[in-house]
Amino acid sequence: MSTPTPPPIILGADHAGFELKEKIAAYLKGQGFSVQDTGCYSPERVDYPLMAQQAIETMKQQKNARAILCCGSGIGISIGANRFPGVRAALANDINAAKLSRLHNDANVLCMGGRVIAPELAYEIINTWLTTPFEGGRHENRVNQLDHLHIGDSSPQCSI
Numbered sequence: 001m002s003t004p005t006p007p008p009i010i011l012g013a014d015h016a017g018f019e020l021k022e023k024i025a026a027y028l029k030g031q032g033f034s035v036q037d038t039g040c041y042s043p044e045r046v047d048y049p050l051m052a053q054q055a056i057e058t059m060k061q062q063k064n065a066r067a068i069l070c071c072g073s074g075i076g077i078s079i080g081a082n083r084f085p086g087v088r089a090a091l092a093n094d095i096n097a098a099k100l101s102r103l104h105n106d107a108n109v110l111c112m113g114g115r116v117i118a119p120e121l122a123y124e125i126i127n128t129w130l131t132t133p134f135e136g137g138r139h140e141n142r143v144n145q146l147d148h149l150h151i152g153d154s155s156p157q158c159s160i
Contacts, residue, residue: 006130008034010067012055013114014048014077015040017070020114020122024068027123036062052080056087056109067109068126074113081109086147093117098125102132104139 009028013021018040028035038054040046048071059067071077074091081089089109090101093116101107110129112122
């Protein structure tokens with residue numbers, strides 16, 4: 001039986017996540033992953049919402065692709081990525097958050113902070129995130145509800 005082909009990995013970052021993104025790209029390529037870098041391509045200042053948009057639009061064009069995005073803290077780019085339907089971007093600056101984001105939330109985008117974590121920890125986080133399957137079960141209904149929040153259908157509503 002053949003080994004399943006790993007999903008293509010889309011990478012994106014703003015200037016504060018540029019250095020970590022570059023190291024992640026080299027690491028993933030060394031592990032045999034297909035990597036597509038959507039920028040940024042230098043440490044020159046660039047806005048994280050635009051970089052999230054580029055990466056997510058690229059990810060959505062490829063079947064079963066996942067994305068890894070970096071900014072200074074990972075927070076801004078995760079907020080940006082989550083603006084798009086079907087995206088479940090999770091900020092995971094530790095291994096447990098990466099594992100739970102896959103087990104319980106079926107996260108398809110991993111966000112990390114270039115100013116928060118060292119590359120070696122990022123590699124461990126990525127390995128955990130890429131190898132942890134979605135648990136399904138009681139979590140599946142919740143994940144499905146997420147896809148309806150942006151539509152404004154008759155899903156349960158909360159007031160703010």
